[in-house]
Amino acid sequence: MQTASTSAAPQSASQKAMLWIVFAGFFMQALDTTIVNTALPSMARSLGEKPLDLKSVVVAYTLTMAMLTPASGWLADKFGTRRVYSTAILIFVLGSVFCATAHTLPQLVIARVLQGIGGSMLLPIGRLAVLRNIPGEQYIAALAFVSVAGQVGPLLGPALGGWLVQDVSWHWIFLINVPVGFVGLFAVRRYLPQDAVRAVAPFDWLGCGLLSLCMVAFSLALENGAHSPWSVALIAVSIVSVLLYIPHARRRVAPLFQLALFREPNFSIGLIGNLFCRIGSGAVPFLLPLLFQLQLGYSPFHSGLLLLPIAIAGMLAKRWVVPLVNRFGYDVFLQVNTWVVGVSIASFAAMSPGWPLVLSIVQLSVFGWANSMQFAAMNSITLKGLSHQDAGSGNSLFSMVQMLAIGLGVSIGGGLVSLFSVKLGVAAPAYRLAFFTMGVVTVFSAWIFRRLDAKPAPLHAKNVEAKPVQAR
Incomplete structure (x- = not known):
């Protein structure tokens, strides 16, 4: 996919450089979303905290992004894309430095909030820069190229985080953003055009x-x-x-959001279904590294490598979404696939010391495959029925719900492990019950998708690539 997208990208040097700038910003944001999870046990030992208490480190970042993402477009119109994008990179880099130098959990949470402020603007303003500077006939190919960063980040994040924690220090999972950020700042000043400040309505x-x-x-x-x-x-x-x-x-x-958005039935149903389904999916990247390291005895690097099947299967599954949705319809596809996602999450409860590695890889691959198709189908059915006038507002609200669901998944998943550990007095079965419960929550969202319009317009492959989601 990357080769095809690159070959279709604009040929001018300045436009290519701009695409790489947006790619780098999206990559930093996507990498940071996944790299932290593998390092949580080591961070907890360093800070003198319980690993489950570090869920606030993840929630602070995702919640900040959810709150501030809707303001990004307005800020770009008000102050200019280049200025706001540079500011976003600078804030993200400063937040990364403060994360690396934190000595207590409250300090780390505050630093993650600062990081989230910058991260909330990287992707939406990057997309906006592409939209305003790339000709219409090349826009889809350009956006598809940029979206590769959203796949490479989750692919490299867990393994890279595990290697840094094991062989260097957990502080470097944040410090690696610094050189990338400074190169990005220079490139933005050099290659990103300064667009005119627009007259905008009050936010x-x-x-x-x-x-x-x-x-x-x-x-x-x-x-x-x-x-x-x-x-x-x-x-x-x-x-x-x-x-x-x-x-x-x-x-x-x-x-901020027109109430008329909810008159489109598939938008309302898709939004609610997304929330419940992504709560289960959002808990998995947080709970799995804890399970692998604290219960199964894997090293951080081994733990990160075990998450690779999820990312690889997710990338391979993209091509199957379009034919399956067009053949069975959104309602049938989402009902069945949601069950697959939920059951695969619940199956992680079976993982225990001595569990066959091959079986673990199969479980993780099935989850990654089904979850990737789930996201693509949910994104499309939720947004495609909106009018051109409501599309921007609907997409912003959708992004908020996505990030909120990830934070809720981490909070609920971690809270369930803590609750079951106290009730049972042992941590191992607590993880099993937490995975099973999150799987049941995900399966519940299949009932929500039963209310979808059964005959929306067909899904096209370019739509799957043109609307990369902010949180994967």
């Missing part, structure tokens, strides 16, 4: 604040546990804030 900061409060309060409620009185209060704050957004959106001329 809906109140609406963004209400939805951000909803996400933060709900995530903190999960962190505190079901039996904490603070959790009840936080859930109430979460519900009230989202309810307050409804009259706010009705009164405002240009709200």
